[in-house]
Amino acid sequence: MTVDLGRVGIWQNWRQVNVELAAAVEQLGYGAIWLGSSPPGDLRIVEDLLDATSTVTLATGIVNMWREDAATVAASYHRVSSKHPGRFLLGVGIGHPESTEAYQRPYDKMVSYLDQLDQAGVPVQERVLAALGPRVLRLSGERSAGAHPYLTTPEHTKQAHEILGEGPLLAPEHKVVMETDPALARGIGRPAVQNPYLGLSNYLNNLRRLGYTDADFADGGSDRLIDALVLQGDAVTIARGITAHFNAGADHVAIQALTAEGGDPLPTYRALADALGLG
Template sequence: MDIGPVGVWGHGSWSEFGDPSALAELEHLGYGTAWLGGSPPADLSTIEPILAASTSLVVATGIVNVWDADPTVAVGGYHRVAAAYPDRLVLGIGAGHRPLVGERYTKPYDKLVSYLDVLDEGGVPESGRVLAALGPKVLRLAGERTAGAHPYLTTPEHTAQAREILGPDKLLVPEQKVVLSTDPDEARALARERLEMYYRLPNYTNNWLRLGFTEADITDGGSDRLVDALVAWGDEEAIRERIQAHRDAGADQVAIQVLNENRLPVLRALSAALV
């Protein structure tokens, strides 16, 4: 499966790119994969319109939430979509977050293992699935039982650590938020607006602490140091340098999430530098 060196990460149903001409343009610009965030449903029904409206885009879930998505339904959805669109589907799965899941969120590692067991029993191949992985334990699980890992909201330093844990032959696709703006106040304000919800999610904050950030970096909207590490901003060359840093650290693909209000014009502007 050719996922390409750069993917595009978006929330929900990808409604902004619902026009087939927009999807065709993304393909023409060289973006290889559409990553669907926002916990897509287990039956993968939101994937099919994107696949049907494009000719070569790989579509990946980033991620199906194991607490909400019945694994047997995910098995059926995977086989239905993969049969209709061979070599264009990646099933990304993950354990979500305790503050959002509530009391069901117990032993998330064990839940991931049992979910993978059901996928195995249903014939979903390891080559067709990845894990949302941040910490070493889940990264090792991703390397042992899936095609690789899709870390979210991380840094090139984390990418290097993830590559070391996964080994040289596993897929590694970090997500990277970007703002195309050379005004630091404007760029950081937009970044902080989009990062606010993540400061309340321990999966992310614990990972940042492991990377050397402090509790002070996470308070009061996040320090400039943290914001600048998590969100690449500046002109096309500045963003290219951040994407290249992930590649140099071992990423196979970088899934960029544009935070500017209108994503497609930014993706057009970035394509020459990134793809």
């Protein structure tokens, strides 16, 4: 891969990332900022954040293939990458069937979209694919630099690494809450998991493959499920949970800091940067 993500990055809804947060995260030593929740295909937010920083990599996690046509995304990729070579990783994916009326034959859609990116000259090594299940994980290793799984666990990372093998990038996301009281931590983490992910079939199917059942999905998610999907505790404890992904085969982990409504995620990222030895 020609883009350096470093070992650890942050993952935030693209609407919540401004130049001040990007600059602070860069100073803390994070290697990448993943812009989540389907950023627009014009990639203006990526360009603005790259303009305001000097070393951190920007990645999309992910541009939705159903909402943004490949030609537009490819043109935006070339504009951004020519201005900031080696600092942008294009993450693409198919989103969720529940939120897309035209959602049909998703695997074929991914293949067709990747074909169009090829034709438009978007390098394989500067794009990644959102992937959870075995078939799409294999596709991500064959047609892109690798996989960006979302809402997963170290157990999934181990399985994904076995499917991808050595070479392709494996960059999972993991949510965290900096709170040592389990009840308070779950009170922050559970709504972020329940809405929307416990209503989306692709995530439920992946969690079932990991051994979770309908009982775990009821009432906003069992404590067992929430604790697996949202790391909680002090910085050292959370850092240990992030390290479990590396032990399972991850190349990079994107940390998503959850807070109480209106809270600032930066203190969490600052504490974890110290605990993980960044900078």
